[in-house]
Amino acid sequence: KAGVTQTPRYLIKTRGQQVTLSCSPISGHRSVSWYQQTPGQGLQFLFEYFSETQRNKGNFPGRFSGRQFSNSRSEMNVSTLELGDSALYLCASSLERVRSYNEQFFGPGTRLTVL
């Protein structure tokens, strides 16, 4: 079974631009979560999508948004990029909504650099 795939793997943007990242979950998985990982803040939860609806959201500004399609694929958008948005963006999928007892499967991440 193919794992979680993320595209693109690397991206360079300039301040003020916007960016869209894509995530394809494991086949049959209906929940997709997004995380931001930086050396300073570590791994931080952005949001979770399940059945095309945002179910949970971390503490990030409204410039960070996402959506999920009917085939469970998800996209994450960051508008008006800032230097501090440079990070590894990770997508994780799970069969059902993220709960205390189930595991998440992470993709390799998209490395975003904002100049």
Next chain:
Amino acid sequence: DAKTTQPNSMESNEEEPVHLPCNHSTISGTDYIHWYRQLPSQGPEYVIHGLTSNVNNRMASLAIAEDRKSSTLILHRATLRDAAVYYCILRDIGGSYIPTFGRGTSLIVHP
């Protein structure tokens, strides 16, 4: 979410057992204990999880203290491939759950 405390780094020799500790003194009765690891240049990878009883799988064992205020991830024979950052995470059974990863323990494995 209840917090976890892990050592910043640990070292081991190849083919020796490794015991990675995690303290979670404010754990609630419904918190599951999860372990993930992140190899260099990869996304985190699920390792194991448990609630009260010790757990074993093909990757590792999880030993949970009787009072549940601490746990230990046991790698029975460390390999170079086990060099990674190991995260101990508590997951509450509640509905609006915000996954929280701490800083983790960086495991260095010497050949």
